[in-house]
Amino acid sequence: MPSFPPTFAAEVVAQPARAQFEAFLDEHRDALDRCLDGLTEEQARRSLVASRTTLLGLVKHATFVEKVWFDEAVTGRSRAEIGIPERSEDSFLLDDGDTVAGIRQAHRAACEASRRATSSLGLEDVLTGHRRGPLPLRWVYLHVLRELAQHCGHADILREQVVAG
Numbered sequence: 001m002p003s004f005p006p007t008f009a010a011e012v013v014a015q016p017a018r019a020q021f022e023a024f025l026d027e028h029r030d031a032l033d034r035c036l037d038g039l040t041e042e043q044a045r046r047s048l049v050a051s052r053t054t055l056l057g058l059v060k061h062a063t064f065v066e067k068v069w070f071d072e073a074v075t076g077r078s079r080a081e082i083g084i085p086e087r088s089e090d091s092f093l094l095d096d097g098d099t100v101a102g103i104r105q106a107h108r109a110a111c112e113a114s115r116r117a118t119s120s121l122g123l124e125d126v127l128t129g130h131r132r133g134p135l136p137l138r139w140v141y142l143h144v145l146r147e148l149a150q151h152c153g154h155a156d157i158l159r160e161q162v163v164a165g
Contacts, residue, residue, distance in 0.1 A: 064091035070114035076129030
């Protein structure tokens with residue numbers, strides 16, 4: 001019997017669209033978090049590609065994504081107020097103090113804050129705080145899901161290389 005992702009479960013398939021979006025988002029949030037399971041600090045920071053992409057950097061960037069789309073876009077607070085970089089590409093950069101435990105904790109906290117920030121919103125509610133301009137929550141969910149899915153693929157490949165050694 002094939003193994004299916006949790007979002008294939010009948011209880012997810014039968015849910016309204018919003019619950020399905022949230023299930024898919026959480027599935028990918030969890031997958032990114034798990035890419036760090038069992039890795040040393042050195043392995044999580046290991047650079048295997050020409051870009052700034054590392055496993056720890058991917059999770060740090062995913063935290064940035066959560067804060068841009070579910071804090072900045074919802075509240076209109078500036079990136080400086082939120083405490084995140086102005087440029088997306090800078091969100092991959094690791095500081096000396098960044099650790100697997102610290103980045104995971106920040107990511108989990110950002111995901112929980114995202115859930116709270118959108119809990120009273122409907123899919124067609126318009127978020128006005130992002131510099132791109134007004135966008136419905138439905139579009140934001142789809143965009144963040146695309147980002148997370150893309151980065152989960154990157155993480156799968158990097159983790160395979162790191163673990164293989």
